Amino acid sequence: MPIRVLIVDDQEPFRAVARTVVEMTDGFEVVGEAESGEDSVTRAHELNPDLVLMDVNLPGINGLEATRQILADHANGTPVVVLVLSTYEAAEYGPQAEEVGAAGFIPKSEFSPERLADAWSAASVAS
Numbered sequence: 541m542p543i544r545v546l547i548v549d550d551q552e553p554f555r556a557v558a559r560t561v562v563e564m565t566d567g568f569e570v571v572g573e574a575e576s577g578e579d580s581v582t583r584a585h586e587l588n589p590d591l592v593l594m595d596v597n598l599p600g601i602n603g604l605e606a607t608r609q610i611l612a613d614h615a616n617g618t619p620v621v622v623l624v625l626s627t628y629e630a631a632e633y634g635p636q637a638e639e640v641g642a643a644g645f646i647p648k649s650e651f652s653p654e655r656l657a658d659a660w661s662a663a664s665v666a667s
């Protein structure tokens with residue numbers, strides 16, 4: 541069973557990059573995309589992804605608040621892992637991402653199949 545991924549980003553060019561990275565990563569598939577924080581909460585509820593790749597800066601509620609809501613929504617259901625991605629460095633949002641329950645933080649410039657697979661392994665070991 542492939543790991544089902546929901547991509548959340550307000551910028552179409554980055555969603556395209558993220559799609560390519562996910563498709564290049566063995567064992568992962570994209571099941572959906574969202575362009576806003578609110579939309580990501582709805583999509584995560586409908587699609588039940590294994591993994592959400594969450595941008596921080598989004599219109600409406602930001603990615604940190606959306607992460608908090610998605611994890612709360614899944615608290616009594618199927619587990620979901622959220623990885624936060626941002627153009628900013630880890631020092632900026634890493635601690636806040638951890639605080640809302642995200643499994644990890646990846647700077648967008650470093651996002652690659654290796655980083656994705658490593659972050660997923662780390663999250664799976666932790667849970």
Ligand SMILES: [Mg+2]
Pocket residue numbers: 549550551595596597598
């Ligand atoms: Mg953004």
